Amino acid sequence: MNYDNFIHSPLVDRAEGNTDPDDKTDPIDLNRTDRETDPGDKTGPIDLSRTTEIRIERETYLDADARGLTLSELLETPEYDPSPAECPLDAFERQLALAGIRLGGKQATTVDQFYQKAPALMPEFVMREIKKGQAMRPELKTLIANSTTVANNRYTPFHIDTASGERLSLRPIGEASDIPQILVTEQNHTITVPEYGLGLKASYRALRYRTTAQFRVLLWYIGFKLQTDKLAMIVDCLLNGDGNDNPAEVINADASGTLAYDDLISLWAEFDPFEMNTLVCHVNNLKTILTMDEFKDPLAGYRFQSKGKLFSPLGAGLVRCDNVPTDLVIGLDSRFAVEEVITQPLTVEYDKIIEQRFEEAVISESVAYARVIREAAVVLDTVYA
Numbered sequence: 001m002n003y004d005n006f007i008h009s010p011l012v013d014r015a016e017g018n019t020d021p022d023d024k025t026d027p028i029d030l031n032r033t034d035r036e037t038d039p040g041d042k043t044g045p046i047d048l049s050r051t052t053e054i055r056i057e058r059e060t061y062l063d064a065d066a067r068g069l070t071l072s073e074l075l076e077t078p079e080y081d082p083s084p085a086e087c088p089l090d091a092f093e094r095q096l097a098l099a100g101i102r103l104g105g106k107q108a109t110t111v112d113q114f115y116q117k118a119p120a121l122m123p124e125f126v127m128r129e130i131k132k133g134q135a136m137r138p139e140l141k142t143l144i145a146n147s148t149t150v151a152n153n154r155y156t157p158f159h160i161d162t163a164s165g166e167r168l169s170l171r172p173i174g175e176a177s178d179i180p181q182i183l184v185t186e187q188n189h190t191i192t193v194p195e196y197g198l199g200l201k202a203s204y205r206a207l208r209y210r211t212t213a214q215f216r217v218l219l220w221y222i223g224f225k226l227q228t229d230k231l232a233m234i235v236d237c238l239l240n241g242d243g244n245d246n247p248a249e250v251i252n253a254d255a256s257g258t259l260a261y262d263d264l265i266s267l268w269a270e271f272d273p274f275e276m277n278t279l280v281c282h283v284n285n286l287k288t289i290l291t292m293d294e295f296k297d298p299l300a301g302y303r304f305q306s307k308g309k310l311f312s313p314l315g316a317g318l319v320r321c322d323n324v325p326t327d328l329v330i331g332l333d334s335r336f337a338v339e340e341v342i343t344q345p346l347t348v349e350y351d352k353i354i355e356q357r358f359e360e361a362v363i364s365e366s367v368a369y370a371r372v373i374r375e376a377a378v379v380l381d382t383v384y385a
Helices: 003-007 010-016 058-067 071-075 091-099 111-117 119-135 138-142 212-240 261-269 283-290 298-307 350-354
Strands: 146-149 158-160 184-186 195-199 249-252 278-281 317-320 328-332 338-348 362-371 377-381
Touching (some): 058 071, 058 350, 071 091, 091 119, 111 212, 119 338, 119 350, 119 362, 138 212, 138 317, 195 212, 283 317
Parallel strands (some): 146 338, 278 317
Antiparallel strands (some): 158 184, 195 362, 278 328
């Protein structure tokens, strides 16, 4: 049972008195821990007794900031309201349930009602829904080797010297013989992790009578758009490097102005000892690849037509990014090509949102991308002189 299912359940209707007049059953106290649960429900009971003791205020957000936590993470700490095992709701969702916030259905809570019931919960609600929107663009995670949070907005990537394959080769060693070494140093130039911001410019009057179901779709789009912009940042890092003279190597297609199956084979062959597991390209090249005779597999066509799922040419996943120039196709081994560096995770200006000043609220995040191993990405140029 997730939060949406719980808040629309008969349990909550009876607790709030929204029952049929002919229903003679007694109201249910949501704070009881000894209530009976559905035998078919494998989740544990929902205990709101500790939830009722917590008052979310601006100072609670300040406490979370001081600890480097989100409000949701803070509420799960031992001194607040940690979630019992098998509880279907997390600590923040229990706060929403206690306030009677409904995110859908015929009686969905409006933004105005949300502020009347629990204004201090709105900033965390906004951030959680934006994160859900970010999760709707899962391609980003398939392009990065790892994501690291650092304390400084200046970051120095490390450099792995792969110039001599012999030095890295595994071989028997004897007494007084040289041991194979991997030389790891810092790059010559640091990268700046900039802060990116997006203003939620909407008057409270325009939002107050919208339901939370409508409002959360707007927040999903914001998160989705943020992830889309990050894809463009990754493409720029692959094509131009991170400032340490490490752009991806470029090879040419067999004939300028064309993209053929043989060109993809040539691109695939460049990955040794790596594996080309991802292709990133503009939609024009994506359509060319999708219509190649060599890839017209009936099963692949069925998956694309029924679910919109792209096939994997040469075992590589296809990612559309229209920020890639139309004459280029990027191949990479996403396990080793790019890393994500974060100095400030996604944040919202909670004080302004609590005060209903949406037109001034800024959603921000500090993120940058750096190359890990240069040879793990290769670019195919289909138009050249």
